[in-house]
Amino acid sequence: MFKRRRPAVQIKTAEQVELMRAAGLLVGRTLELLRASVRPGISTLDLDTVAEQHIRDHGGVPSFKGYHGFTGTICASVNEEIVHGIPNGGKVLRDGDVISIDCGAIVEGWHGDAAVTVPVGEITPELRTLLDVTETSLWHGLAAGRAGARMTDMSHAIETYVRSQGPYGIVEGYGGHGIGTEMHMDPLIPNHGAPGHGPVLEPGMCFAVEPMVNLGTKDTVELDDGWTVVTGDGRYSAHFEHTFAVTPDGPRVLTALDEGREWFAKLGITASA
Structure with missing residues (x-):
């Protein structure tokens, strides 16, 4: 009987991590531009156009466009859509919506990948709390x-924080992943489970961590378009993501403009220098 080997995790050199930082900065700055562009009346296709223009104007290539036939530069998932929403000129944002914007870019062959969930106009306190819980859980994971x-x-760490905040649905079957010369690499990183399993983290490993949290059930349904994943009960969802590198001094968040220092300070953790 043969023992099944775990898939190898790509180890980057310091120079390669810097190239990933360049890709991560481009993703982070694109998401900031998109966050500022979100408003009632704009379509998800309008946002996609903004993202593609910005990435290409700054020397990058959109990771998502053409990936297994995906047509967008971003995934734009609105309200009950959890992930992989396809940008659409007919999908116009309204006051009170929330939109998850997932964005990836390639610079010199290296990938960055991150996501934010953005309120459209005024949202309910319940939704605001959902966004806060999901984003904070991301930083606990990082x-x-x-x-x-x-x-x-x-x-x-992600699951423990979310469970401490209320009866939210933590999405299963979708999660974080290794990243580097490809956007999706081994291993898959679930957003729930017992600690102490999987590969030991080593300097030079890079991962994208991305909790997805629902107001109601954890159940999901994939729509007939073959991409969009929605909540099983139609209630709203939130999604946040960052790419980070493991370093000897701590996690270095490659898609955060400040490499995570502000958030880690809130949690009482020293980020990588």
Whole structure:
């Protein structure tokens, strides 16, 4: 009987991590531009156009466009749509909506990948709390991504924080992943589970961590378009993501403009220098 080997995790050199930082900065700045562009009356296709123009104007290539036939530069998922929403000129944002914008870019062959969920106009306090809980859970997951930890330590940190905040649905079957010369690489990083499992984290490993949290059930349905994933009960969802590198000094968040220092300071954690 043969023991099944875990897939190898790509290790980057310091120079390669810097190239990933360039891709990550481009993604981070694109998301800031998109966040500022979100308003009632704009379509998800309008946002997609803004993203593609910005990425290409700054020397990058959209990661998502053409990926397994996907037609957009961003995934634009509105309200009950969790992930992989296809940009559409007929999908116009309204006051009170929330939109998850997932964006990826390639610079010199290296990928960055991140997502934010943005309120459209005024949203309810319940939705505001959902966004806050999901984003904070992301940072708890990132903070657990230290050299010597195990992969599911990040999963457990995300789940533990979300469970402490209320009866939210943590999406299963979708999650974070390795990233580098490809957008999606081994391993898959779930947003739930026991700690202490999976590969030991080593400097030079890079991962995208991305919790998806629903107001109601964790159940999901994939629509007939073959991409869009929605909540099983029609209630709203939130999604946040960052790409980070494991370093000897702590996690370095490659898609955050400040590399995560502000958020890690809130959590009482020292980020990588």
